[in-house]
Amino acid sequence: MNRNECPHLALDFADRETVIATQNVKLAAMGQRLKNHPEWKEHLKTAGATPLDLMNRDNLAHIPTLQKSDLRARYPYPMLTAPIRDVARFCATSGTTGLPVLFGFTKHDWEVTLVRQLTRIFRTVGMTADDLVYQGYGYGLWIGGSSMDEAFRHYGMTNFPVGPGRGELMATWLKDHKYTATTMSPLWLSTLIGHARKAGINPKTDWALRVGLFGGQSVSTAFRNELEAQMPPGFKAHNIYGTTEAGGPILSISCDHSHASDEMHLINDDTVLTEILDPVTLKPVSPGEVGEVVVTTLDKEASPVLRWRTHDLVRLSKNPYSCACGRNGYPLIGRIIGRSDDMLKVRGVMVYPSQIEEIIAGVKGTTKEAWQIYVDSQEKELGQIEVAIERIAGAAASVADLEQEVQGQLKSRLGLTCTVVCHEEGALPRYEAKATRVLMRPPKSK
Ligand SMILES: [Zn+2]
Secondary structure, three states, X not given: OOOOOOHHHHOOOOOHHHHHHXXXXXXXXXXXXXXXXXXXXXXXXXXXXXXXXXXXXXXXXXXXXXXXXXXXXXXXXXXXXXXXXXXXXXEEOOOOOOOOOXXXXXXXXXXXXXXXXXXXHHHHHOOOOOOEEEEOOOOOOOHHHHHHHHHHHHHOOEEEOOOOOOHHHHHHHHHHOOOOEEEEXXXXXXXXXXXXXXXXXXXXXXXXXXXXXXXXXXXXXXXXXXXXXXXXXXXEEEEEEEEOOOOEEEEEEOOOOXXXXXXXXXXXXXXXXXXXXXXXXXXXXXXXXXXXXXXXXXXXXXXXXXXXXXXXXXXXXOOOOOOOOOOOOOOEEEOOOEEOOOOEEEOOEEEOHHHHHHHHHOOOOEOOOOOEEEEOOOOOEEOOEEEEEEEOOOOOOOHHHHHHHHHHHHHHHHOOOOEEEEEEOOOOOOOOOOOOOEEEOOOXXX
């Protein structure tokens, strides 16, 4: 397909003004589409707004944000703007608490919009139709696996839709099938490397992977670097981020140039308008500052969202619009730092689990994938937390050295005073996809 045939393709290297102009046209069209929709009218009215306010972009700041509670209140098909007979399929968030919320996709949403968004991501990381792909995201109502399948088919790759699990088999198949690309959680890759080692397979020389999209779980940069070092030379673990509400794993991706500084382009900003807002004031943050990702789907026919609060926190790049790859219509953001509702407050010190992870990952001799935070109360303000780490078998540092080092750095870098307990490798839980880093522990009996 040449660039003239698909407007989406032509916009890969659009300048920022063109992206904004595209957003404005689509916002206005969305206003027209929603103007007679009772649920949307009712929702916007809570802030004195109407769908037709979207005709003028300046009004966007006055459009109310959308939260899970707004959708839960409209069970079972919240804000579904297409007749149900036109919905081709539903996806849902994992719903760790309460009922999952359903998001509909029309045939156009699934086979055109989503495919365009994902194939732009494939182009950005240099995946090609010749790639053999090991698809390792989960299936079912979760959007990860099924959305990748659809986009791989349109892009022309050869897909092995295995999903997560079957680690021993996959360590062998990676050697025998010579997959060149993959999509999975970074924690799963870490587990697979372990399976390979046990089977006498050396990923560096026996596997052929050259590129991967790693999402579903944000890990530290140090952990990513360590994974890459164990893989075939030149292998890149690209960080990908998205949400079901935004329409899939489509919001951001690192490119060959931003990979080193671990930043991602908001690569589909022409189809999902993304704001990075201060979680308290809801005002846009400046370059270099941390804010919450808030998304507005511009092309989605069924279950669109307007200013959906993801509660995911990121740092807007200090230089959002100057990447050497030239995709400067699409601002750069850092890795997900944490969720605005995951913040721990320990004796007045505010800290995110990802900050603790970054410190552990930087201490030589600790395992990167296994660590925990134990708390013993559900109070908002905690009196004490315990950070549990592991010592890599055979590391030069002793258990006591590592405890002291991590404890010292938590104090000096985060101002956090806490207990650090170091275990030998293998003692702490491992996670295949989403890790639960903060665990409640019943108070010790006296
Ligand atoms: Zn770039």
